[in-house]
Amino acid sequence: MKEQQVEMIRKIRQQQFTQVDGGTLTPPGTPAAQRHEIRIPTSYGEARTHVYVPLHAAKPAPVFINLHGGGFVLGTPEMDDPWCAYVAELSGCMVFNVEYVLAPEYPFPAAVYQCYEVAQWIMQHASEWDGDGSRLAIGGHSAGGNLSAAVCLLNLQKGSELPIAYQILDYPPLDLDTDPADKPSFEEAIPVDMARMFNAMYFDNATDARNPLASPVLASSSELTGLPPTLIITAGRDSLAAEAARYAEMLRESGVPVTYRDYPGEAHGFTHNGTPAHAEEAWQLMAKQLKQTFAQA
Secondary structure: OHHHHHHHHHHHHHOOOOOOOOOOOOOOOOOOEEEEEEEEOOEOEOEEEEEEEEOOOOOOEEEEEEEOOOOOOOOOHHHHHHHHHHHHHHHOOEEEEEOOOOOOOOOOOHHHHHHHHHHHHHHHHHHHHOEEEEEEEEEEEOHHHHHHHHHHHHHHHOOOOOOEEEEEEEOOOOOOOOOHHHOOOOOOOOOHHHHHHHHHHHOOOHHHHHOOOOOHHHOOHHHHOOOOOEEEEEEOOOOOHHHHHHHHHHHHHOOOOEEEEEEOOOOOOHHHHOOHHHHHHHHHHHHHHHHHHHHHO
């Protein structure tokens, strides 16, 4: 069964896949950021990573780690490339745009632990690009938002080894235990069969979906207390919006400062292929929150 899954997903990856998270939008103008490509060593192999250094920001610059979407089985850093440069310019942050391992070759929790290792490496090595590894933020889009939330939860479990000052969750799936058919339904939403396929590939067994590192909405209040301030962005025509809104409320109840922004008429993936004005506004909000966070640090 695993071999069949791998072969099927490889065929999908070879196609230009844009239905879930592929980007068709680009930011206005040419962002003032210099791009490098590096390889970060991890226990799961090297993580190819794009680094964006803002050209006009004070040095050393704080760091934002970006995780792309793709349902845990698809996606590359290139999907977020133009916008990562845009965020770097607007926020003054150095942005590390990470290619993490994908399922079904690497099922849960491989991507979570690899992203954590990547964050550890960046904390230790950001100074090589005039970055400040002691001032970190992490965020992502769709599956990348789930992984960002998981890294922050794992960091708490490990005694807050990483100095994560902020997390950004952009239309994240935060409840992988509930059958996609039982979630709110919209014509524009990710098809139920596709969502089920992604989940089945991400997990080796059903019990994994109940782990808070897979489904953060299943975390207890004590597991949430102490998480960094959070920006959560949702799309009103997205089947995942309700669980993200629920997580925002859970964080607030646990004493975590939360900024929540919903875009009622937009669908999943809108920051990459939705209404241009709304997409740009959302990216500007991400950059604004990062800039404010590190201005206070």
